[in-house]
Amino acid sequence: MDNSTQVFYKSTRDSNKKVQASQAILQGLSEDGGLFVPDHIPTLDKSLRELSEMEYKEVAYEVMKLFLTDFTKEELTDCIQKAYDSKFDTNVIAPITEAEGAYYLELFHGATIAFKDMALSILPHLMITSAKKNNAKEQIVILTATSGDTGKAALAGFAGVKGAKIIVFYPKNGVSPIQEKQMVTQKGDNAYVIGIHGNFDDAQTGVKKLFADKELEKWMKERGLRFSSANSINIGRLVPQVVYYVYSYARLLKEGRISDGEEINVVVPTGNFGNILAAFYARNMGAPIAKLICASNENKVLYDFFCTGNYDRNREFVLTSSPSMDILISSNLERLIYRIAGEDSEKNSEFMTQLSEKGSYKITEEMRDKLKDFYGNYASEQETAQRIKELYEDTGYVIDTHTAVASAVYQKYKKETGDERKTVIVSTASPFKFSRSVMNAIDKKYDSMTDFELVDELSKIANVKVPNAIEEIRTAPVLHDTVCDKSEMKAVVEKILG
């Protein structure tokens, strides 16, 4: 590989730090607390027309090879083959369903029926390959905070993987019953699941602290262990997410739904800002995306940020029916801030210090000018439920609560702007994962049913088979029941690993 096409990864908080992709994947977070970002976004070297003739795995290779430039062709192909196989219930991997003239990109056909599978089915392989490439002798300990979906997808990806252990922290009262059941029934003697008294931000902040804990790092090293992260702060999660934006464009082109070069919009239900950042990267690679529409639920920090340039997490945390988006600190936004600050790590660090010290920061007008491709809005709980009901009644198509937030925001966007461009709405979870909220939205009469009665009823009204991921947990025994305070996370980790 010649140097000009190599991509290196820089830390958003230290301009002197520069590593290869495999090192960034292995480390997860930079030692200075910064996130790794590519030093430039590579341009697609195949035309969209050529890509439209390829299947998912081939497109994955064409996109990922440009970012993971220290992986050999064999290494990357091997990872891709192991990831996108029969764990997915369709060969297409990410099918598109048209409803009311919009294209729903269904990213929930993997093992745990949420979009996290798109990246977490490949991350373990990227990580093990990265460890080999760097002669890392220590055993990898994946430490992850989850708002519900990352946890199970990471567990499914890493359970049983040799040379790795996985510890997942989730907010005890902040995930859906199905999400919780999926996690606490996880098999595998290298997998640990812990509920915490607190919300997702508490879990995420706690995990970040453990990563930065030098004493703990030393303690780990003495035992032949090292931490890595499966959260979307890991570049090994972000890069695989770029793939489906390129792929969906190519599919629409192949199916004659758009013409070559025609610009489309994408709507992304957003929490930690990973998924929409991947769309932004796809756009910068050359995918003709016009607007990046960022959809929030009632935790609308991002909406306010796009309106005012002020990021302010000082507000009440709301538990909503779209728990995977109940987030007030969107970690991946730092990557965008860094970029619009002119890749100035000092300036970025100042903002992030303000965020951790007083919970807010305000970007400059000059920086705001660089956000013109983004549009932010939000949907209330009522609007979200209304959207599920309406779409179902008009088309028979049932969407989950997160996707409904996106769909409702898209309606607002269209009304406000009159923009009629073709639009991809990213569908991030199967409605089966949030069956109670979904069924309640359609008709209150369902509320008296048990979780699994609801699943069967949903299957009937949507005319969709109950996914395997749900069948599996119907009768599965609970294997994890540890719950701790957020102040006890370190002690719990030491107990597991000691």
Ligand SMILES: *Cc1c(COP(=O)(O)O)cnc(C)c1O
């Ligand atoms: C994680 C998740 C989101 C939010 O994605 P981010 O990359 O964190 O913005 C949205 N919907 C579902 C179902 C998720 O699991």
